[in-house]
Amino acid sequence: MSAGLPPKQWDIWYASLRPGIHGEQTGDHNVLVVSSQLMRSNSRVVLVAPITSTGRDAPWVVRVEPHDSGLRITSWIECDQIQALSPSPERFKEFRRRLADQVRAEVTLALHNALRHALPDLR
């Protein structure tokens, strides 16, 4: 898989998040790109979920092991901290790797949990 900009869904990048206040993820972090491939051509931003090294136990957080993320340590994907970032080199500094397939299923559930009742039931 190529690793260029704009980032693709399920890419892990080292990126600069937006400034924030208490409780919000800020600064430079690894992030997971979650926005749809279809947004790439007609949106000015991509949606990312920050990845942190601080564990949190919640249904909108996904624990990911190094062999699935390519990161050095066990990490947590925070689907309750989604941010919209410009797909520019100032934001997306370094491509890490693609998230392992099986963890993607967990992320879809976590996103659903974070957005409960904001999404239609399409079943």
Place this chain on the structure above:
Amino acid sequence: MVAIQPFVHAAESPGGTSRLRRAQLSVVSSTLGTFTDMPEHLRNVVAGIVKEIEDRCFRPILAAPDLDGAMAQAQASFLIFAGLWPAALGAVAPWLLEDPERLAAVSQVLTDTWTSEETLSAIGDEAASWLAAAQDARGAVVHALVKNGVLSPSPNEEAIVPLIVVADFAILLGLFLAQHPQLRVAGGLTVAIGKLAHESAKQAYVLATAHRFADPEPAAVGS
């Protein structure tokens, strides 16, 4: 992280697997009996089995003095549950799968249950969030495997079924606790049960959707 392996192993034991049915993938709910279009004899059968589950499986868990004791009792209760639950599902599955709308209705009722004011008041936000997430993952497993009312074969079925039984056990126990707020339970039990439900349903979903999230193979050069 909640330990689900003792429960999964119990479901996989020789006595357990012989009782499991593929139909266990398809439905979950102690609220099945609330659907007015369910034939009365069917509703009575389900209600009878659920009552037995509550008396023989769930109430002994609540009698434990602390969380460790309650979880130990939960493992013992799970063995009884694994023997009773297939009978309820076997009775109701044909009716439920006959019309996809019924399955969707069950899912909707449960989803609404976890976010109702009554439930949040009874079991708290944290437990409700785990149980709601478990319920959705459980529903997503059904969605992934059932097409037009028919259960599609899955290469991971043998691994999925025990996880689903564990999830059903924990979700039903969570419902029972939500419906009986007056009962005293060991501290932390409701959250632990919610995590048990979520972890098992989530793992089942990951297995049920294996390969769905894989990147497409790159096209061969010259093709």
